[in-house]
Amino acid sequence: xxxxxxxxxxxxxxxxxxxxxxxxxxxxxxxxxxxxxxxxxxxxxxxxxxxxxxxx
Amino acid sequence: xxxxxxxxxxxxxxxxxxxxxxxxxxxxxxxxxxxxxxxxxxxxxxxxxxxxxxxxxxxxxxxxxxxxxxxxxxxxxxxxxxxxxxxxxxxxxxxxxxxxxxxxxxxxxxxxxxxxxxxxxxxxxxxxxxxxxxxxxxxxxxxxxxxxxxxxxxxxxxxxxxxxxxxxxxxxxxxxxxxxxxxxxxxxxxxxxxxxxxxxxxxxxxxxxxxxxxxxxxxxxxxxxxxxxxxxxxxxxxxxxxxxxxxxxxxxxxxxxxxxxxxxxxxxxxxxxxxxxxxxxxxxxxxxxxxxxxxxxxxxxxxxxxxxxxxxxxxxxxxxxxxxxxxxxxxxxxxxxxxxxxxxxxxxxxxxxxxxxxxxxxxxxxxxxxxxxxxxxxxxxxxxxxxxxxxxxxxxxxxxxxxxxxxxxxxxxxxxxxxxxxxxxxxxxxxxxxxxxxxxxxxxxxxxxxxxxxxxxxxxxxxxxxxxxxxxxxxxxxxxxxxxxxxxxxxxxxxxxxxxxxxxxxxxxxxxxxxxxxxxxxxxxxxxxxxxxxxxxxxxxxxxxxxxxxxxxxxxxxxxxxxxxxxxxxxxxxxxxxxxxxxxxxxxxxxxxxxxxxxxxxxxxxxxxxxxxxxxxxxxxxxxxxxxxxxxxxxxxxxxxxxxxxxxxxxxxxxxxxxxxxxxxxxxxxxxxxxxxxxxxxxxxxxxxxxxxxxxxxxxxxxxxxxxxxxxxxxxxxx
Numbered sequence: 001x002x003x004x005x006x007x008x009x010x011x012x013x014x015x016x017x018x019x020x021x022x023x024x025x026x027x028x029x030x031x032x033x034x035x036x037x038x039x040x041x042x043x044x045x046x047x048x049x050x051x052x053x054x055x056x
Numbered sequence: 057x058x059x060x061x062x063x064x065x066x067x068x069x070x071x072x073x074x075x076x077x078x079x080x081x082x083x084x085x086x087x088x089x090x091x092x093x094x095x096x097x098x099x100x101x102x103x104x105x106x107x108x109x110x111x112x113x114x115x116x117x118x119x120x121x122x123x124x125x126x127x128x129x130x131x132x133x134x135x136x137x138x139x140x141x142x143x144x145x146x147x148x149x150x151x152x153x154x155x156x157x158x159x160x161x162x163x164x165x166x167x168x169x170x171x172x173x174x175x176x177x178x179x180x181x182x183x184x185x186x187x188x189x190x191x192x193x194x195x196x197x198x199x200x201x202x203x204x205x206x207x208x209x210x211x212x213x214x215x216x217x218x219x220x221x222x223x224x225x226x227x228x229x230x231x232x233x234x235x236x237x238x239x240x241x242x243x244x245x246x247x248x249x250x251x252x253x254x255x256x257x258x259x260x261x262x263x264x265x266x267x268x269x270x271x272x273x274x275x276x277x278x279x280x281x282x283x284x285x286x287x288x289x290x291x292x293x294x295x296x297x298x299x300x301x302x303x304x305x306x307x308x309x310x311x312x313x314x315x316x317x318x319x320x321x322x323x324x325x326x327x328x329x330x331x332x333x334x335x336x337x338x339x340x341x342x343x344x345x346x347x348x349x350x351x352x353x354x355x356x357x358x359x360x361x362x363x364x365x366x367x368x369x370x371x372x373x374x375x376x377x378x379x380x381x382x383x384x385x386x387x388x389x390x391x392x393x394x395x396x397x398x399x400x401x402x403x404x405x406x407x408x409x410x411x412x413x414x415x416x417x418x419x420x421x422x423x424x425x426x427x428x429x430x431x432x433x434x435x436x437x438x439x440x441x442x443x444x445x446x447x448x449x450x451x452x453x454x455x456x457x458x459x460x461x462x463x464x465x466x467x468x469x470x471x472x473x474x475x476x477x478x479x480x481x482x483x484x485x486x487x488x489x490x491x492x493x494x495x496x497x498x499x500x501x502x503x504x505x506x507x508x509x510x511x512x513x514x515x516x517x518x519x520x521x522x523x524x525x526x527x528x529x530x531x532x533x534x535x536x537x538x539x540x541x542x543x544x545x546x547x548x549x550x551x552x553x554x555x556x557x558x559x560x561x562x563x564x565x566x567x568x569x570x571x572x573x574x575x576x577x578x579x580x581x582x583x584x585x586x587x588x589x590x591x592x593x594x595x596x597x598x599x600x601x602x603x604x605x606x607x608x609x610x611x612x613x614x615x616x617x618x619x620x621x622x623x624x625x626x627x628x629x630x631x632x633x634x635x636x637x638x639x640x641x642x643x644x645x646x647x648x649x650x651x652x653x654x655x656x657x658x659x660x661x662x663x664x665x666x667x668x669x670x671x672x673x674x675x676x677x678x679x680x681x682x683x684x685x686x687x688x689x690x691x692x693x694x695x696x697x698x699x700x701x702x703x704x705x706x707x708x709x710x711x712x713x714x715x716x717x718x719x720x721x722x723x724x725x726x727x728x729x730x731x732x733x734x735x736x737x738x739x740x741x742x743x744x745x746x747x748x749x750x751x752x753x754x755x756x757x758x759x760x761x762x763x764x765x766x767x768x769x770x771x772x773x774x775x
Contacts, residue, residue, distance in 0.1 A: 019326065019348075030315055030318050046306035046307055046310045
């Protein structure tokens with residue numbers, strides 16, 4: 001659509017690829033971080049709203 | 057106030073752990089105040105909503121008054137629901153949950169008060185200015201510049217109070233709910249500031265610094281992310297606090313909450329351009345919007361699934377506990393809306409759905425279902441706790457639940473039907489190759505019964521809300537308000553060999569979180585918007601496109617004032633069905649002098665992009681005075697006051713000067729001569745009307761509006 005622009009606006013494919021690449025790296029980064037998350041800490045964090053951590 | 061029990065134990069040679077029990081009080085007054093404002097403005101917003109819905113069925117309900125016409129009060133409805141009802145609701149939820157997950161009182165009682173009263177004053181100023189027609193025309197950002205500045209200031213007050221509370225917390229970790237609140241604060245601040253850049257003409261009038269395509273892109277970058285960061289992230293944050301409390305069990309997966317938090321805030325910011333598919337926006341930006349919108353389904357459903365799975369093994373509770381019922385429907389509605397969003401962003405579906413009531417249905421599944429029901433769940437859970445009592449009536453709450461649920465269905469189904477039907481009618485051709493419904497009005501009259509059905513749905517929803525108000529008032533009456541809730545928290549402090557508290561490391565975390573959120577949400581904006589700003593030089597300029605004349609400029613401001621853009625688009629998509637109906641499709645070069653853009657997002661009336669020259673002046677005169685005189689069956693309000701009101705030209709030159717500073721090529725000579733030029737054009741229109749036996753003074757508002765309408769889309773015809 002709108003070939004009239006696109007003819008004049010070149011090189012923007014790179015933005016699409018770049019955007020997806022940035023996201024992929026970002027996602028992998030978080031996934032890796034989560035994989036190594038300490039289980040005890042997760043249990044603790046989960047229970048913050050329930051006051052269970054403070055029953056001692 | 058503070059009781060300290062010191063139990064020091066050796067950890068390592070040079071480390072000690074100090075354990076203290078601190079007593080303090082939670083501030084419930086701010087929570088109650090914001091909660092009360094939520095209920096009051098919820099009622100107002102819904103009443104206005106029902107009124108605008110009924111206006112489409114019974115145009116007489118426009119009351120032939122400028123202040124009550126659809127174009128002016130539809131923004132009042134959206135602003136009241138988003139900023140007054142939902143806004144106060146999220147503040148109530150945040151103020152309650154944040155104190156508890158941080159185990160501390162809010163950072164500053166004074167800031168809480170300034171935040172509360174400042175926000176209510178902003179709402180009040182919106183309620184006054186919008187019916188007066190003081191508007192920027194940009195959707196969900198209609199308020200004029202002084203109010204915009206006030207919003208920014210109060211938002212910063214909220215931000216300081218939020219971050220300050222997190223910094224002074226007693227809980228060493230920052231619970232995920234607070235992450236969502238931090239992202240909300242940071243992103244809304246950026247969106248609001250960048251979208252509100254405007255050049256003031258006078259105290260209550262300004263022009264957007266962006267024009268045409270750029271303005272549209274920035275507006276929908278804002279608009280879409282207002283949905284994301286005002287209507288979604290704070291609600292997910294509240295879900296992560298209130299759902300575990302209601303179900304008395306921790307969230308299903310904390311890891312999932314982190315994963316979907318970061319992916320959600322990363323992806324959302326890119327999705328804005330899906331509001332502008334098939335428009336004059338460059339294709340690559342549209343494609344980017346579509347791709348990221350489709351990807352958004354994953355983190356959105358991640359949140360919904362995390363919420364619903366929290367109830368695994370506890371579904372029996374749902375049948376007994378009304379707060380959980382509301383919560384489950386809320387999350388289901390969230391899941392539906394976030395599944396539908398990506399679908400609507402697909403070009404083939406968008407081609408049918410855009411500009412129709414399908415989008416209205418989509419939005420209301422989110423607003424009535426997700427936002428409304430979650431706020432109701434929280435209200436039923438919170439009010440008894442704030443008033444130290446039990447809910448007055450569980451059965452009334454159940455009645456509300458069913459009225460609300462049926463209300464959503466009765467609202468959404470007719471609107472989906474209307475949208476789908478009308479979208480297809482606009483595209484339908486006869487075997488001979490001509491439009492089957494060449495008269496736009498015919499496609500409108502066919503959906504009016506569905507508008508009526510939608511009003512029934514809205515009435516159900518409102519009735520349920522009234523039942524809730526009664527129930528909560530009775531609950532408050534039988535309890536006593538707990539303004540300051542006494543509590544205590546155990547604080548562990550590790551003292552290292554330097555004698556510094558490691559707690560300090562965490563104190564830096566909210567700032568770190570804030571900066572990380574800022575970076576994550578900025579990436580999308582930067583990649584999309586910066587190149588689009590560069591496009592300015594790439595927009596194929598159209599030599600025949602010229603700035604508006606002074607009279608047309610004034611007419612355009614009347615178009616904005618009356619909110620015509622709420623029902624009329626100025627964007628012809630490149631479909632045969634649209635070019636057959638309206639004329640040549642819109643090109644980006646046609647909008648370069650449009651501060652702000654007026655593409656619109658909904659066609660309750662036809663597109664006006666190529667309105668110029670389509671009908672004689674006299675047709676517009678009669679049509680604006682009484683729409684049904686020219687279009688029998690039309691549901692457009694009558695604008696008889698335009699015939700009476702004298703056109704205010706005191707700012708015409710100032711307006712042109714501002715336009716000039718924004719890059720519109722008005723010469724100084726032309727600006728100095730503006731009043732003569734305006735008068736000349738007005739006289740010519742008046743003379744033309746006189747020839748049609750219409751007596752009207754040349755200095756009336758209607759002349760300016762006719763001048764503008766007759767100019768629309770004509771420049772390219774001169775080529």
